[in-house]
Amino acid sequence: MERLPPIPAERLPELLRRMPKAELHIHIEGSLEPELMFEMAQRNRVALPYASVDDLRRAYDFSNLQSFLDIYYAGAGVLITERDFFDMAWAYLQKARADHVLHTEIFFDPQTHTARGVSMETVVNGLHRACEQARAQLGVNASLILCFLRHLSEEDAFQTLEQAMPFRDRFIGVGLDSSEVGHPPEKFAKVFARCRELGLHLVAHAGEEGPPAYVWTALDVLKVERIDHGVQSSKDPALMKRLAQDRIPLTVCPLSNLKLCVFPRLQDHNLGQLLDAGLVATVNSDDPAYFGGYMNDNFLRTFEATGLTAAHAHRLAVNSFEASFIGAAEKRKYRDQVDAVFAEFA
Ligand SMILES: Nc1ncnc2[nH]cnc12
Numbered sequence: 001m002e003r004l005p006p007i008p009a010e011r012l013p014e015l016l017r018r019m020p021k022a023e024l025h026i027h028i029e030g031s032l033e034p035e036l037m038f039e040m041a042q043r044n045r046v047a048l049p050y051a052s053v054d055d056l057r058r059a060y061d062f063s064n065l066q067s068f069l070d071i072y073y074a075g076a077g078v079l080i081t082e083r084d085f086f087d088m089a090w091a092y093l094q095k096a097r098a099d100h101v102l103h104t105e106i107f108f109d110p111q112t113h114t115a116r117g118v119s120m121e122t123v124v125n126g127l128h129r130a131c132e133q134a135r136a137q138l139g140v141n142a143s144l145i146l147c148f149l150r151h152l153s154e155e156d157a158f159q160t161l162e163q164a165m166p167f168r169d170r171f172i173g174v175g176l177d178s179s180e181v182g183h184p185p186e187k188f189a190k191v192f193a194r195c196r197e198l199g200l201h202l203v204a205h206a207g208e209e210g211p212p213a214y215v216w217t218a219l220d221v222l223k224v225e226r227i228d229h230g231v232q233s234s235k236d237p238a239l240m241k242r243l244a245q246d247r248i249p250l251t252v253c254p255l256s257n258l259k260l261c262v263f264p265r266l267q268d269h270n271l272g273q274l275l276d277a278g279l280v281a282t283v284n285s286d287d288p289a290y291f292g293g294y295m296n297d298n299f300l301r302t303f304e305a306t307g308l309t310a311a312h313a314h315r316l317a318v319n320s321f322e323a324s325f326i327g328a329a330e331k332r333k334y335r336d337q338v339d340a341v342f343a344e345f346a
Pocket residue numbers: 027030065072177178179180205208256286287
């Protein structure tokens with residue numbers, strides 16, 4: 001689309017819902033809704049320290065990343081069988097389809113499960129089966145990215161990689177997540193170098209709460225292809241220039257940033273600033289069951305709060321496919337689909 005046709009402001013919300021999009025930053029364990037968590041707790045006879053779904057939801061009042069992670073890891077304790085991993089991923093993929101997410105690259109945290117005695121095979125096979133079914137039944141293209149927990153050691157990450165090697169064809173890349181401050185990317189230099197040799201795609205959370213220096217080392221030491229979050233980059237003009245020039249995507253998660261107090265109010269979010277500086281920013285849900293919204297909620301609430309326009313919406317939809325790990329021909333196909341929907345709304 002050479003020039004975006006004018007789109008009436010009142011049609012913007014429906015356009016945001018309907019436009020084809022890719023999701024590149026979703027932790028599957030963060031999509032586990034309280035209702036399903038209680039169901040799994042019951043069928044697996046796992047005790048939850050909450051009396052009811054409402055009681056649990058009331059605990060979702062976070063002051064920072066760590067206050068969320070403590071509850072998130074406890075919640076993941078109900079996941080025991082392959083069926084649990086399948087059910088969790090299938091529930092997410094159906095929501096993705098409803099939000100016109102046509103492609104999704106899903107993070108999973110194997111160490112959270114293997115540390116409790118759940119096998120890598122159980123985790124990967126359950127998630128993989130849901131991805132296969134999504135392609136066949138929903139037309140949603142889904143792949144998996146294995147994340148290392150950065151509060152654990154690099155040696156633990158190496159062991160996890162070793163355990164995952166029999167399933168190498170079932171994940172496309174590796175990421176780095178969990179408690180950021182105090183665990184800089186360079187702590188994982190060797191394991192990321194090994195993953196690079198193995199031909200895995202590389203991403204890392206950086207600049208969510210941590211400083212711009214962590215974004216620099218994610219790029220220069222880990223050699224990641226995308227930065228997850230990266231919103232703190234706007235504090236460093238030289239970094240902004242580097243991200244724009246090298247077209248390094250940022251997978252931004254506005255409702256997550258709001259719930260974890262990265263920005264005091266949604267209207268203070270810097271998504272518009274990142275886009276207007278020419279960065280390949282995208283919108284994503286992060287942990288939708290905990291942060292009050294899936295993809296379309298993130299788009300609708302952020303646009304309403306910040307006054308972003310249809311031109312920003314088009315850029316975000318195009319960026320989401322450009323930033324994905326699909327081939328060039330598929331990227332062109334999705335971009336044509338984006339343009340077709342925008343033409344309908346003109
Ligand atoms: N927002 C987030 N930051 C770091 N690690 C996470 N794990 C799940 N969600 C996360």
